[in-house]
Amino acid sequence: MALDLPIVNPAVPAGADVKPQDHLPGNGLGTGKKAHIVTLGCQMNELDTQTMFGLLARMGYSRTDDPAEADVILYNTCSVRENPERKVYGQVGLLKKLKEAKPHLIIGICGCMPQSRVERQKLWERLPHVDLIFGTMNLHRLPELLMQVQETGQRVMEVWDEEGDIVEGLPVVREDRLKAYVTIIYGCDYRCSFCIVPQTRGRQRSRRAGYIINEVEQLAAEGYKEVTLLGQTVDAYGKDLGDGTTLASLLWRLNEIPGLERIRFTTSHPRDITDDLIIAMRDAGKVCEHLHLPVQSGNNRILKLMGRRYTREEYLALIDKLRSNIPGLTITTDIIVGFPGETDEEFEDTVRLVKEVQFDGAFTFIYSPRPGTGAPRLPNPVPEEVQRTRIHRLIEIQNEITAARNRALVGTVQEVLVEGKSEKDPARLTGRTRGNKIVVFHGDEALVGRVVPVRITEARTWTLVGDVEVAAAARTA
DSSP states (O other): OEEOOOEEOOOOOTTOSSOOOOSOSOTTTTTTOEEEEEEOSSHHHHHHHHHHHHHHHHHTOEEESOGGGOSEEEEEEOOSSHHHHHHHHHHHHHTHHHHHHOTTOEEEEEESGGGSHHHHHHHHHHOTTOOEEEOSTTGGGHHHHHHHHHHHOSOEEEOOSSOOOOOOOOOEEOSOSSEEEEEOEESOSOOOTTOOHHHHHOSOEEOOHHHHHHHHHHHHHTTOOEEEEEOTTGGGTTTTTSSSOOHHHHHHHHTTOTTOOEEEEEOOOGGGOOHHHHHHHHHOTTBOSEEEOOOBOSOHHHHHHHTOOOOHHHHHHHHHHHHHHSTTOEEEEEEEESOTTOOHHHHHHHHHHHHHHTOSEEEEEEOOOOTTSSGGGSSOOOOHHHHHHHHHHHHHHHHHHHHHHHHTTTTOEEEEEEEEEOSSOTTSEEEEETTOOEEEEEOOGGGTTSEEEEEEEEEOSSEEEEEEOHHHHHHHO
């Protein structure tokens, strides 16, 4: 079904130093045509997809969720782990028959996978029915590249291996009417030995604060209640600008925007959590009490091999500082199991850290070797069956902790931003607490878009159940 969604085209603040894309080429070339995009990976990829839909809408394309009726199909890919890459080869391979039935169909692969020289060559050779391959750093050139394919009838591959200036003013088509992603920093200057992000996203590049503030002001004016600031290392924001701008100073400025209810940010690196940022999280009223803070391992030797630049003790001290300063803080994390050379005892150090910290949630992953990173060269790879045994045990432990932390909220009243009907239980509404926990509850659909008090009556592993405090909700109307 084709969906016609609004385009958000952030205006450009006066005095900006990066020229925006005010006039995109290809207007009208997509009139009467439809586009379908498959997104794999993180929130950054989701926002990239929304930007590509914005660029396509400028060309006249409408969106379709049915690939069979599409004139353009794009796969926005992820390289963080091997499994998403396998999906691309399998799913795009199946599109060959659709391409034979619809010769005019343009199939493209973009995102992180093409940023690897080895991978993009493999894509080019193994998927000859793919017409277009481009990367993360030249996403803004999608209109020109589509024009080139259409006008020449030839396959096109354009991938930038070096970052250019940040291109501002690109149109964005957002699906959600209440919550929006806003990228504030691209790339990463850390070189963790397991991570391919510096290759796929480039060096650290922060957007100027004026652009970000202007974009969030416009989102608030259009009725958006929550923004999530994105970056591979979001708390490093501003370090490359040289003007004293930091994530903390940005949060204070965004906190003053009328109409905006909530501010979140992700993902953070432990080395870039400053005292100023902790104070902003504590005292800026719109900044939510949730922090995603990857630890990756609880063992110092493994952390050093990973290139994480902190110790177990430093991480635990930071957790103590955060919790002592920010009441009710929800902390989630990422953990890698089975890193090369990880012994049983070193894995147990991670288990002990998880039990000590009591994370509200954890994304756990089996180590996946990535080409071009340092870790695959390390000796003593952990056997797959050992990796699987470890991750199953860790997931079981974390699930018990998550359930217990949720049970501790029973009887409390939580501020919930009402997002709409629950997909699993359409008779109820759903929303999230300031700590980013999902809550389901009975209520009128007129509550959607409002922040209402909900008393928690039941706790499940992944969700909370509650009742709206009617009198208090009426006062907030």
